[in-house]
Amino acid sequence: MADSSRRTPPGPGQKYWRRPLDADRIKVPHGEIHILVNRCKGCQFCVEYCPRDVLEMSESFNVKGYHYPEAVNEGECVNCQLCEMLCPEFAIFCVEVEEEVADDDGGS
Amino acid sequence: MKREVAAPATEAHPMDELLRMDRIPHIWCPTCGLGTVVTAFASAVDKLEIPLDDLAVVSGIGCTGRVAGYIKVDSFHTTHGRAIPFATGLHLTNPKLKVVVISGDGDLISIGGNHFIHAARRNVDITVICVNNFIYAMTGGQVAPTTPLRANASTMPYGNFERPFNIPYLAESSGAVYVARWTALHVRRLTKAIAEALQKPGFSVVEVISPCSTLYSRRNRIGTGLDLMKFYHDNCEIKHGADTRELDIGFQEEITVGKFIDTERPTYVESMNTWYAEVFGDQYEPYEGSAK
Incomplete structure (x- = not known):
């Protein structure tokens, strides 16, 4: 499905570069955040610099x-x-979680 | 009013293996960047897969001097300014050991300034991570030889008028083979720089600009450590290979960061072995350390 949509010319308002050509092959990793609450000193480095505004x-x-x-x-x-690297109190870390449903509606 | 208090966490952090957990929580203030530098150092060690038995950390006195006490490798907390001479001795006894000095600007550049230039001149194979927070933070915010012009310090209440040291220039002119400067915000580049410095044979220096919230930024009314991090974010320019003479840091002015020097030069032990082999011929047995 992804392959056929790539060959059709873009409709009005659509642009080629909106969708990377290998988007169907790239798997975006997903992380689980663990916060050791009582170690935190509230510096907010993780909140300020999280690139996805998770915190x-x-x-x-x-x-x-x-x-x-x-x-x-x-x-x-x-x-x-990044939050794990920036935290001066060793109070936050991420663990990658494996996604179970990857092939069902993925592009490949 | 009932205050909601979070339940105690029992989970362990991946860093805990490298820390002396009986000493944690550390004494560093909220929004201090030193914990970040420790994480960057630990990640670099982890990335290079250095066996922890082959690593030694030496610190001097000061806020940064506490690092030796928190990292769970062979470490020594020396007297003020004497981290480099101790590390030199440690390295010469066992040249296979990776000796890292993590200390502050006041300890390494002011009180231990002479040791710094002579270790660089001799090209002793140690790695120096100099955390620069622009001030003597632990003793109450006295002016340091790295305090920028016009910045306020407790012994310069009308602003500093002494020209500060430019650490990369000092290191390069004294003979260091690897010189880089990053801030506590550039964690990934800092980790990479520390890893490169650890692999470099010779005297390698990584300067880390780190926020001091309690003394430097509060005295100068520039907010907290978080505000300083935002300042680094907006005002750091990456210039690899920049001329080290142009790397002076002004008060709240643009900071040039990057890797400035990466050259080759025979180390202290190599020069000694080469020269004595030339003088004594076959009679000389190359020195490989006296440690068993």
Whole structure:
């Protein structure tokens, strides 16, 4: 299905470059975020620099009295691990999750 | 008012294997960049798959000096400024050991400045990660030899008028073979630079610009460490191979980052072995360390 759509000329409002040619072959990884809440000192580096805006500061406090990050739209996480690298408190990390339904509606 | 307190987490972080968990949480302030530098260093070690028995970390005194106490490899916390001489001795006893000095600007460039230039001159095969936060942070924000002109410090209450050191230029002119500068925000490039420096035979220097929230940015009224990170994001220019004479850092001015020097030069042990083999001929047995 993906192959045939690639050959048809774009309709009005559509552009070729909107869809990379190998989009059906590239699998976007998905990550699961683990937050060790009580290590956090609320620096917000992870919230500020998450490229997919997955994290947000929570309203509640941890035992140290700091607000900590929460994963508000975890589905967006692509396991880039930038939050894990930036966190000065070793309080957040990502684990890649394998997607089970990859071949059903994928392009290949 | 009832406060909602999160339940204690029991999970372990992947970094925990490399940390002395009995000493964590560390003493660094919220929004300090030092934890990030530790993560970058650990990732570089992990990436190169260096056996932890072949690695030693030496620190001096100061906020950055605490790194030796938090990393779970053979480490030593030396007296003020003497991290490089200790590391030199460690390296000469066992040249196969990867010796890394992680210390601050005040420790390495001011109090240990003489050791820095002479280790660079001799090209001792050690890696120096100099975390530059522009100030003596642990002792109360005194002016350091890296404090930018016009920045405020507790011993310069009307602004600094002393010309600061330009660490890459100092390192290059003293003879370092690898010189790079990154900030705590450029974690991936910093990890790569640390990995390159660890693999480089000779005196390699990685300067890391790191935010100090409690003393530098608060005294100068430039926000928190997060604001400094945003500042690095907007004002860092990557210029690989830039002329090190032009790398001065002004107060809240553009910072040039990148890899500046990557050359080859015989190390201290190599030069000694070559010369003595020339002088004594077959009588000389090349030195490969005295450690068993």
